[in-house]
Amino acid sequence: MPSSTVENYLKQIYLMQQGDEALISMGHIAIAMGVVPGTATSMIKTLADSGLVEYEPRGGVRLTTGGRKLALHVLRRHRLVELFLVKVLGLDWSEVHAEAEELEHSISDKVIDRIDDVLGHPSVDPHGDPIPSAKGHVNDRPTMSLANCETETSLRVARVIDQDPAFLQFASRSGLTPGVSVKVESREAVAGAVSVKPQGAKAVTLGTAAAQKILVEPY
Amino acid sequence: MPSSTVENYLKQIYLMQQGDEALISMGHIAIAMGVVPGTATSMIKTLADSGLVEYEPRGGVRLTTGGRKLALHVLRRHRLVELFLVKVLGLDWSEVHAEAEELEHSISDKVIDRIDDVLGHPSVDPHGDPIPSAKGHVNDRPTMSLANCETETSLRVARVIDQDPAFLQFASRSGLTPGVSVKVESREAVAGAVSVKPQGAKAVTLGTAAAQKILVEPY
DNA sequence: GGCCTCATTTTGACTCCTCAAAATAAAATA
């Protein structure tokens, strides 16, 4: 049985990894995990010894098939828990990430399967993040963000990729939650500002950094 | 923030302690926690250093006020989680103890309060064990067991004090679950056997050990 | 009192995860 530390490292590597052969540097892992670089190096070596990652000294690290499988298992628990906390217990979407960060390690498969049933086998969590299936399949819909989508087109918010409670609260206050229809009214590339009009709410102006965190898809 | 190890020790001491000044021996703690005696001794010393228990070398250990408060907090989480798993997720009462043993350490107060709301502020868990209040108050109804109650009287099962799945499954199969009305038809002290008739089920004969685990109260 | 037995405590060691700080390799710059 992997420790929660192992689960957290694997999940983090999965989330940072772009594509299957990309290498993640020790420095980035250390920052993401909130540890000193030496700690990351030594932990990664242990993961490599367990066959969960491939480690290239001074190059970086990537998940093996086994490591990815485990990471997806944790991610599935995390996202199902988040959705459950919102739908069944009525917590706000801005606070469930922190809760799920702990619960993902102590919830059994039996309980997770029951939660999945109760929720009707959902495909995305409250933030629009895809929920991996029990077999480890992820349905990653290709999406663009408010920072690079077409203007004056009918779009829908698909996903908000930031777990910061303050940002999430701002997003829902502005009407920018997954499922909502939006239209980009204007984009000032030089000024780095995007003006968005969510259906049934006032238009908002976002900076590029914020706009990149709101993923949208054609409506 | 106390570690799960600390929480488990405190909860265990609370459950074993009869009365406020009783001392629990190191040997008993070691057995209950599934560790070697030396481990219990050293762990108890750390708890004593944290002011959670009073430790009398070669005498035993008892909870301080602070230790009991923490133990009750854990027990509250444990029992609310058990009930939640049964009522909301539909798990069997025989399997929830093991699940709660893990979840009790990772569920936040916020989530526990929501669970408490959803369940309507229950006073007992699926096994009839009292759920401590958030302030640490326990409502311990005085009860007798099938091994020592009156015969031919209308009684009600109040509590089943054994977490062994096999025993719990046997109990529900026999119709002996909290809330059910029962009548003791006969008791053969020398033979160590009790014959019980649950309402709406066939009469069962229990040995003394089993009978002691079924607590009943006047109907 | 002296001895035996059993529970408890002590000692030394080990795993897991972490940090601080020194050593090293690689990359960037001059």
Added chain:
DNA sequence: TATTTTATTTTGAGGAGTCAAAATGAGGCC
């Protein structure tokens, strides 16, 4: 190419929780 900067790895150490095995204490028994 030589030098400086930056990332990574190594080394040494510590806390938490555990075990194995030796030492100690307290009663009970002769």
